[in-house]
Amino acid sequence: MTDTATDPALEVAPGEPILEIRNLSISFFTRTREIPAVMDFSATVRAGEALGLVGESGCGKSTVALGVMQDLGVNGRITGGSIKFRGEELTTMSPARLREIRGRDIAMIYQEPMASLNPALKVDRQLMEVPMIHEGISADEARARALEVVRDVRLPDPERILDAYPHQLSGGQQQRIVIAMALMSKPALLILDEPTTALDVTVEAAVIDLVRELGEKYGTSMLFISHNLGLVLETCDRIAVMYSGEAVERGRIGEVFDEMRHPYTQALFRAIPLPGADKATRPLIAIPGNFPLPDERPPGCNFGPRCDYFQKGRCDAQSIPMIEVPGDAHEARCIRTDEIDWDAPPDISDHRESPEIGEVVLKVDGLQKYYEVSRPGLLGGGEAQVVKANETLSFEAHESETLAIVGESGCGKSTLAKVLMGLETATAGGVELDGRAVGDVPIEKRDTRTVADVQMVFQNPFDTLNPSMTVGRQIIRALEIFGVGAGPRDRKKRMLELLDLVKLPREFATRMPRQLSGGQKQRVGIARAFAGGARIVVADEPVSALDVSVQAAVTDLLMEIQREQKTTLLFISHDLSIVRYLADRVMVMYLGHVVEIGAARDVFAPPYHPYTEALLSAVPVADTHVEKKHIVLEGDVPSAMNPPSGCPFQTRCRWKSRVPGDLCEREVPPMVSFAPGHQVKCHLSPEEFASMEPVITLAEN
Amino acid sequence: MEPLSWTGAWGVWLNPLLGLAVAGLVAASLLSVALSLLSAPVRRQSLPDGTLAARDGLHGMADMAGRAFLWLTALVLALYLLLPFALPYGALGIVGELSRRLLPVWIALGATFGLSIVFKRRLGLYGKLFDSTIGMAGFALVVFWVFTAIFAGLFDMIATHDPLTALSGMKNKVPGTPLAMGDDGVYPHYLLGGDNLARDVFSRMVHGSWIVVQIAPLATIFAFLVGITLGLPAGFYAGRLDTVLSFLANLILAFPVILLFYLLVTPEMVQTGVPAYMAMVLFLFPIAFFAVLLNARLSPRPVLRLVVLAALFILGGWLYLSMVSQDGTPVDFWPDALDLFDVPGGILVVFVSVVFVNAPTVFRIVRGLTMDIKTRDYVAAAQTRGESPWYIMLWEILPNARGPLIVDFCLRIGYTTILLGTLGFFGLGLPPDSPDWGSTINLGRRLLSIYPHAAMVPALALLSLVLGLNLLADGLREESLKD
């Protein structure tokens, strides 16, 4: 090493390694045994470079970050290898020196912004503290720097923000403050652990944009941890893919994305919906099996049991080392990289017919839902405020159809679901189910048939099942309530058949939910929803909390059952990739309004509603062939309690200036029809619409 | 017969051994504390070959010595318990003979622990208790008293004498005194001495445990049923119902407990029938609770529901009427022929007061848990299935609130036990010659400065049981958090 090793304060020239992790192993110790969390992990982050660490939950990626921070808790220990920061060994460093480095040279940003903010201190104090402690600069100087950094993270009205308490800011603003805090000390290395998972898509896109820009401006190196391949593609230069505690592939981001040399990476890419995937002709391919638990890892290759190219006697004979493959420092942990035909198309055995779209099942006409919330005044005399959760929604859904409802938090999609389910009643307008009006019938008054007809699949797999009842019992309860089956014996049979339907082994009937993985729980949730032969199933982000490799399988299952039972699927999601893949029609919502509705191919092609356009641009796509137009929305979604006048989107719209006068601010735009069934709620003139360019283009390659 | 000393002939060398072991243990722990104050803890280091260097030098030695002395202490204690079975009567003094009397308890305790540890992986939360040292210690103490109570109360095994008969010449005798008139077939010693009415302190303590172990949990269960039945709807519906119920709960909580007891238990009050009327209301709750519970579960199966509910109402109603109708109180309407049992007036009053005092706290815990759990998706799923509110409360929410409730239940049995003691101490509630611990302490306290043993023995018993319950609650909390 050069003299940078002896004097760490010296700036490191670009290209020099900032962080060098070599053969790192980390274990957690319980009273009885050792659980290896990370094994033989090596990586290098060079100055000004961003390294992405991707993998599913439990693969050890966050443990690596904690290892770098030397913050493994009482049970975690580094059991081998070295971590060098600018040539200094972190594993043997004295606690005092470590504290110094951690605050000043390495900063970390966590998923939950509030975890890093002190709720009792104003923002400016928290920001100023950092350089005052670590560099001993004066308060005035620190304040000036805080102001500069807050401007840098593009927060509006920096003075006001500095004077606020963290809870007065929105989630996106909080995360920006955390980033600002991390930047206050001008760190050499920034570790980001799923920094945007808790944010909405358009806000996420803006934060990611910011991170990338700041990285360039300050020359900060980054270790970016995420489960989202698209995000990593947009932010990082190099990537390490992790599986079950090991790095399985490592290299330049373009090479790994386009010429992956590990079966797991390949399987991962085949399991996520990329533009071009299509449920009928190019379905997703789920990775079979489950992620191994840390104490149940197979001998030899960890991916062996799920690998298509597994060879007995070779893959499970010895532990597999990292092997160089052609490319720029491209390595993969697979002994068969030379033998596999990487360009062979995936074998798609079952071509599926798209189902016939049938009659109208659900008809929503001018649905309105307002809530009254009384702001608690001092003497109870607070004025009542109205939250306009849904504004005159009108749409229809047909038998066997998948209608996707897209929007960010606060757009009113959950309220719509509640009204459909009967948990809330409509303020005005009508909901008709097979010709019966149900909009103002609360669930207690609905007859069994109607209740069984409209069912729901919930988002959080860890919350969807009652933890103290066996799986079988919960399904049987649904059957009992829906009046299915002649007696206990018959219902038990039905229950087992439902388990078959969702492809779970029958033994699961006697299991408790905590013994199931997330994907399996979600399957039980699906079985429960279909127990009464539902006509409409509202699926509220059913796969967004699942790991990538499981998402494909659950999505597939949902669509298969839908096809067989001719169910109408209302698929609520903010993830446009999956919507593009499976929806027949798409409805885009913003602040309680439907701003665009139409067949999927019409919605995903111009002309767009300006909000749809921004949404499309915001969704990260894990495909190097895709070129995206870069549209960043300013600010956050306004509160539904205090919506803007006129067009709901006017506070963030980039097309607003093309509309003459202040029409957008005065009047709610009408629905304009384009293709049959394709409607957009916008004042833009037909010429402007015609001038719109597609957001996503697939480069021919 | 000779008087027994505390540890007899063998104690001469066992006692110094124990003293040594304990002294060593204390010294080692002190050393370890002092060392960690002096020098910063050395972090465990990984060596190149992948092994770990544990703490070395003085630290390591202090740790090791501590562990060795701990084992030695445990070994000597085990000797105290086991040796008597190999030795003749009295060789290990009072301690030895106590251990011999408690033989059935040791066997039962050993069997319980052996089986539980072997099958602990299959026993859910109960099994996990055996992963926590604190939990095991607490469980051992509690189960020790439960077994003692059962063997003494049901099988009449452990006690050496009748708890109520006085033997002449034994008044206020110190522990280990031989009987004045050594009859054949009568146990020759008062192991823990005699009280001021010349009754055997050991036998009274053992029989007292049966009363404590019966009443405290039962009364606590009633308090829980009341608290749960009111707390669930308060948390679930919130709004006005919650406001009213919470206000009432706070009102009762704000009332000084002992004063309340005095009011409830004084004979004048009993005469007016207030406690009896309160009993009428409180004892309705269990029936209401189980009726709603079963009704909600069985509503999709009408025939079964009819049968079960009818059975519940007939049996429960009968028990209820027998319970509330008491001879000699204003509430005495139920023909004696049908009256299954007459609960002694004192106990009924004790029940009422325990429920009255504990239910508001339980109510608040349940209400808080309900508010938290009702936001879960599985509750929403139940709502979208069109389940009735009571089904949701009792089958979706309550089972998932059980962790904190079980912990609180253990703690609350402890409070109730102390409450019983307090009541007995004031001469309230149970009849004055009852061997329960509170009354015994009360009797013994008058001569406390001269003959402490009559009060100390039940006081230590009470202490160990409550300690056990608290440790058990701690262990359960710790283990349930790990889930």
Ligand code: SF4
């Ligand atoms: S080593 Fe074998 S099992 Fe592992 S990824 Fe390569 S081919 Fe598959």
Ligand code: SF4
């Ligand atoms: S109406 Fe105006 S503000 Fe609204 S989306 Fe169209 S152009 Fe933008």
